[in-house]
Amino acid sequence: MSERDYKELFQILENIFKEKKEEFVPGKTTIHYALAVYDHQEIFAALKSLLSGWFGIGRYASEFEKQFSNFLGTKYCVLTNSGSSANLLAVESLQLPKGVEAITPATTFPTTINPLIQKGIKPVLMDINPSTYNVNASELEEAYSEKVKLIVLPHTLGNPNEMDSVMDFAEEHDLYVIEDSCDALGSKYDGKYVSTFGDIGTFSFYPAHHMTMGEGGAIVTNNEEISLTVRSFRDWGRACVCPICKIALDPNAYCPLRFSQTPLPDYDRRFTYINIGYNLKPLDLQAAMGLEQLKKLPFFIRKRKENFEKLYRELSAFEDYFILPKSLPKAEPCWFAFPLTVRENAPFKRRDIVDFLEKRKIATRPLFAGNILRQPAYQNVDFRVVGKLENSDRVMTSSFFVGVHPALTEDMITYMVNTFEEFVRKFKE
Template sequence: MEDNKVSIANPNIGKEEIEGVLNVLKSGMIAQGPKVEEFEKKFASWIGSEYAIATNSGTSALHTALLCCGIGKGDEVITSPFTFIASGNSIVYTGGKPIFADITLDTYNIDPNQIETLITDKTKAIMPVHLYGQPAKMDEIKEIADKHDLYIVEDAAQAHGAKFNNKCVGDIGDLGCFSFYPTKNMTTSEGGIITTNNEEFYELAKKIRAHGASERYYHDMIGYNYRMTDIAAAIGIAQMDKIEEFNMSRNKNANYLNDGLKDIEGIKTPFLQENTTHVYHQYTIFIENGKRDEYVEFLNQNGIGTGIHYPIPLYNQPIYKELEIGGSCKNAEEAASKVISLPVHPSLSENDLNRVIEVVKEASNKFS
């Protein structure tokens, strides 16, 4: 069964990426160099932002962006608890504290109605997470941020090319941060990037990622080694030529799954909010009867890869309890116990999709 398993993710690497890497290796410039700059310009142009700063991970992109906003010891940043831990950790790295606002159970994104109730005189920024590839409600979030003079750092790690009101995420807040981990909609193997229209942030981010140096060996601040390599950038440049096609395939596959799963009792398929372009980094269903773990075991036994994104709200992570970073978000806790991500990536065939639908139907009949 394993040989025929429908995988939950499949990095799509072709000859263009391989040739790009080989050319970099032959050039001798394998650290940060001209390919990184080319990739930055290409990505910024695609998103619609003035600037882009490539980093070695999505996490370092978030950390750098928060530092650009001056987030430090004692500052609070409001974010979602229903996300990968990098979202919260990047705040902790600065000395700041993540404050968790609950999500909505339709999009699984942060609920703008919860944000304003959490704002204090220590609040410095809002970090919406565009979870699963669907934008958060950026119009409402931006209105709150403007009212309270707060920065917006968009965690767009899963949302390459997603749009809200025809504007790409990453180009709506003060800074946007993307990840290029292999499971993402596009990859550089490991890597991240920051987008912004603020020249001051652009110059500062470049300095932070290079040990705080504005010129070689002259350091006027504490920085980090967050640089991307030309090897990674070469992969990213090739992926940029394919990302629109990748996203179209994900949408096509999601629509096929929606049609096949729409009449299954006890399962909620992904909700698509108005005025958004979803890029389906994950296709996530909600198991209403609470038998999520039984579904997962059955799907895996029958050759369907699954993921649980995410099983634990961040404030319930052991290290956050130890650090006394608390929270109480009813919807996030319910989602954490009832969601399953199914395969949706561009490499899936129609037969693969039909197998997913068939096995989910069998699971529903078995566990309803």
């Protein structure tokens, strides 16, 4: 395509997106719990990548990995096709023997915990704090045994864990730490982005998250060995793990390593397998979208924080009925959503408020899997459980969240707050 064709394509897309803007009608327009915010620039970038004639990961993926690790301040980033794949690759890359244990919260997302089960690692389930929805770092010692080799912590809904105490504990006991930061892009603890404290951080770029590629994910790490192992497992288990593959960028390129540095004598390194791998690669068009989203990320982070603050200020009036989310003194969360837990003594149940909101077009969601122990698929899993998991059970019966995504407007937030007020008023009369 010529330069002129691209300009025309860009113009067409820009016009389509200008026409797409919808007016907010309270009670009629859905207020989503999450929403991908993108425009003609992401679609143009994706099409441009497609039109290049190469679909697999290539120059856009390499550029994204560079820019994403620069943003976070990590040495390495490996792009994946989802956050779930990133979690699987993170656990896989540590190559822990079967039978070891990993400490993780009971309130979780399924594919945060599934890689442990899939790799024969026993999850040690801790309860969460009812306001932060994360584990209390002071209770890690109680969960510890000689078999524990790993801690897997999601920063729940973007709320940072107590990373200084967690890392002290991990160092003391020589444990790996994986930070599932899929819901926490832009959140900081003690001035540092979450995902950069432990051995590996993982991200999701599914549309509900802080930025999107349609689907997608990434692992970040400062450990070169881990990054290369992740790359190998991601790419069929092959020996070829250069961060930027010359041949992927140009099929005619000469690679000096191809036949020289291979574990099999005189055998193409690209077809030499050093791990029992997967294929968990994204498409380059996803990375092309991601690069456009990265430009908007500072705005997304600011808006999420502002929306959360506004909701927090207004919903504080209903604290007698709901437990409001809290973050730690050193935490600067960039929230995925606004969680609420209906108090035990409230004159209504979660179902009542959720139905009320949903009927008025305010979307809600439960806190992912709630207590994973209660989910049907996990009934025969060999867990070790620490304590009674009472707060996780409470999440299962009484917690839900509403959105704070960057497309929320002042009018939408006012409508959300008024709807809560209208609901609660019934119980005051």
